[in-house]
Amino acid sequence: MSQLKVRVVSRSTLKRLPLYLHLLESLADQGLQNVSCTQIAEKFDFDPTQVRKDLEATGEVGTARIGFRTVSLIVKIKEFLGWNNAHDAFLVGAGNMGKALLGYKDFDRYGLNIVAAFDKDTRKVGSRIFNREVLPLVKLPNLAKRMHINIGIVTVPAEYAQEVVDLMVVAGIKAIWNFAPAPLKIPEGVILENARLTQSLAVLTNNLTKVLGDDGKDLEKN
Amino acid sequence: MSQLKVRVVSRSTLKRLPLYLHLLESLADQGLQNVSCTQIAEKFDFDPTQVRKDLEATGEVGTARIGFRTVSLIVKIKEFLGWNNAHDAFLVGAGNMGKALLGYKDFDRYGLNIVAAFDKDTRKVGSRIFNREVLPLVKLPNLAKRMHINIGIVTVPAEYAQEVVDLMVVAGIKAIWNFAPAPLKIPEGVILENARLTQSLAVLTNNLTKVLGDDGKDLEKN
DNA sequence: CCGCTATCGAGAAACTTATATCGAGAAAAA
DNA sequence: TTTTTCTCGATATAAGTTTCTCGATAGCGG
Ligand SMILES: NC(=O)c1ccc[n+]([C@@H]2O[C@H](COP(=O)([O-])OP(=O)(O)OC[C@H]3O[C@@H](n4cnc5c(N)ncnc54)[C@H](O)[C@@H]3O)[C@@H](O)[C@H]2O)c1
Ligand SMILES: NC(=O)c1ccc[n+]([C@@H]2O[C@H](COP(=O)([O-])OP(=O)(O)OC[C@H]3O[C@@H](n4cnc5c(N)ncnc54)[C@H](O)[C@@H]3O)[C@@H](O)[C@H]2O)c1
Numbered sequence: 123m124s125q126l127k128v129r130v131v132s133r134s135t136l137k138r139l140p141l142y143l144h145l146l147e148s149l150a151d152q153g154l155q156n157v158s159c160t161q162i163a164e165k166f167d168f169d170p171t172q173v174r175k176d177l178e179a180t181g182e183v184g185t186a187r188i189g190f191r192t193v194s195l196i197v198k199i200k201e202f203l204g205w206n207n208a209h210d211a212f213l214v215g216a217g218n219m220g221k222a223l224l225g226y227k228d229f230d231r232y233g234l235n236i237v238a239a240f241d242k243d244t245r246k247v248g249s250r251i252f253n254r255e256v257l258p259l260v261k262l263p264n265l266a267k268r269m270h271i272n273i274g275i276v277t278v279p280a281e282y283a284q285e286v287v288d289l290m291v292v293a294g295i296k297a298i299w300n301f302a303p304a305p306l307k308i309p310e311g312v313i314l315e316n317a318r319l320t321q322s323l324a325v326l327t328n329n330l331t332k333v334l335g336d337d338g339k340d341l342e343k344n
Numbered sequence: 345m346s347q348l349k350v351r352v353v354s355r356s357t358l359k360r361l362p363l364y365l366h367l368l369e370s371l372a373d374q375g376l377q378n379v380s381c382t383q384i385a386e387k388f389d390f391d392p393t394q395v396r397k398d399l400e401a402t403g404e405v406g407t408a409r410i411g412f413r414t415v416s417l418i419v420k421i422k423e424f425l426g427w428n429n430a431h432d433a434f435l436v437g438a439g440n441m442g443k444a445l446l447g448y449k450d451f452d453r454y455g456l457n458i459v460a461a462f463d464k465d466t467r468k469v470g471s472r473i474f475n476r477e478v479l480p481l482v483k484l485p486n487l488a489k490r491m492h493i494n495i496g497i498v499t500v501p502a503e504y505a506q507e508v509v510d511l512m513v514v515a516g517i518k519a520i521w522n523f524a525p526a527p528l529k530i531p532e533g534v535i536l537e538n539a540r541l542t543q544s545l546a547v548l549t550n551n552l553t554k555v556l557g558d559d560g561k562d563l564e565k566n
Numbered sequence: 567c568c569g570c571t572a573t574c575g576a577g578a579a580a581c582t583t584a585t586a587t588c589g590a591g592a593a594a595a596a
Numbered sequence: 597t598t599t600t601t602c603t604c605g606a607t608a609t610a611a612g613t614t615t616c617t618c619g620a621t622a623g624c625g626g
Contacts, residue, residue: 204553
């Protein structure tokens with residue numbers, strides 16, 4: 123096997139790293155040369171040990187009493203996340219969410235470069251959204267192969283998500299970022315990541331329900 | 345203390361419930377009266393026991409050999425998540441992401457009803473987006489109080505997120521759904537939930553990096 | 567009617583993740 | 597120079613989450 127530069131870490135650690143990265147970038151902008159786990163932890167109300175363990179995943183080592191070199195830690199986190207070079211991606215479903223993603227300026231900093239959009243709505247095909255062409259779905263397989271596209275973004279209604287994913291898989295796409303609230307099946311070897319906004323919303327509304335229920339003002343009328 | 349209808353469960357459980365709910369709704373549409381944890385688990389490649397434990401949180405009880413009554417389980421999950429009655433919400437930042445959220449048809453099914461948008465861009469103020477008025481930010485505090493708005497959605501650039509949140513807190517908003525990648529401070533008693541797309545993206549690109557690195561084609565040149 | 571099997575619910579065990587403790591090193595203060 | 601303090605990294609402990617095991621129950625097939 124080849125040398126593993128990227129070590130395996132928990133999903134929880136993986137999801138905290140972008141938080142640190144953001145903070146570090148703004149600290150670097152402010153000219154801060156070094157940063158300690160204690161400082162980072164304070165910003166997020168995390169345990170400093172946790173931050174230290176998370177950063178360990180990147181391979182960067184700190185020094186006692188000083189902490190970590192800000193810029194070099196930024197580079198290591200980006201490398202670890204695969205954000206040092208942007209991956210080209212195709213987006214399918216140029217609707218509300220699709221447009222928002224196409225219009226997001228910062229994705230290049232997050233390792234993502236959406237190069238084209240696809241839609242089955244003939245009124246949308248041929249138009250340009252934030253300077254990306256909207257193409258008919260039939261063109262996806264050939265183009266994806268020719269352009270060596272690894273990432274596919276799914277922003278179609280839930281009922282069409284599986285067929286879009288199947289098409290992406292056939293087209294050789296290796297990683298799928300799905301926004302549709304549907305349980306998708308993919309073959310082994312393909313990566314599926316669901317960006318489920320409703321999960322986040324569920325946590326919010328459940329907590330709110332508990333709070334409103336507790337002081338008994340708004341909910342008791344049910 | 346008042347009777348606690350909503351029991352405390354782990355965040356992980358809470359985030360799986362919307363997945364089940366979606367599936368159950370489509371099963372109910374197909375006329376399926378009963379559903380077992382085994383069936384649900386198969387769809388998501390989860391452990392059946394985990395599904396059973398998750399559903400326990402809702403208070404619904406199943407019967408041996410039969411499972412759960414689909415419709416009644418749906419109702420219980422929605423109650424538990426606070427999705428049975430939609431909460432009115434204000435959205436601040438009528439940009440790309442803000443528009444996508446305003447245009448999302450299904451939020452009423454997820455306990456959310458965005459009633460107005462706010463922006464500081466004077467060119468946007470006064471316009472209508474998906475039939476919701478875009479108002480100047482100064483109107484937020486009074487309106488929020490008058491309309492008893494509990495939920496605030498933050499879709500402004502990261503550097504303005506904290507000031508928007510502060511304004512919402514002053515306006516009596518109790519729960520904040522934040523899309524900006526910034527670590528926000530809120531007073532005790534206010535609920536903050538971050539919908540961080542970049543975290544999800546980080547998992548995807550990290551996994552992709554590992555896969556691409558393994559078969560040694562694309563990454564070894566580093 | 568009587569096993570057989572699918573399923574629930576409860577409790578135990580295994581696993582994962584988070585937090586606490588401690589020694590060592592490095593800068594700052596005395 | 598010596599002491600103090602901060603921080604890292606390693607290890608140990610605790611907490612949380614998932615998976616396994618098992619007895620009970622309700623329909624199904626013989
Ligand atoms: N808009 C949001 O805020 C939001 C939030 C959470 C989840 N989502 C999810 O994201 C997805 C898209 O939502 P939206 O609001 O953008 O919907 P939308 O209706 O605005 O856009 C869907 C787009 O997909 C296209 N499409 C439909 N079937 C297609 C197919 N088979 N192949 C190619 N294109 C196809 C349509 O023409 C349309 O342009 C949905 O699954 C939705 O549940 C959206
Ligand atoms: N668009 C995406 O796909 C996407 C993805 C992930 C995260 N985000 C985050 O969501 C937020 C919004 O992103 P976007 O792409 O919609 O940006 P955008 O620039 O399109 O929209 C931002 C909007 O906020 C308004 N605004 C700025 N400062 C304000 C203030 N102080 N008060 C009120 N309104 C203000 C602007 O006028 C603009 O309309 C950002 O924090 C971004 O990082 C967006």
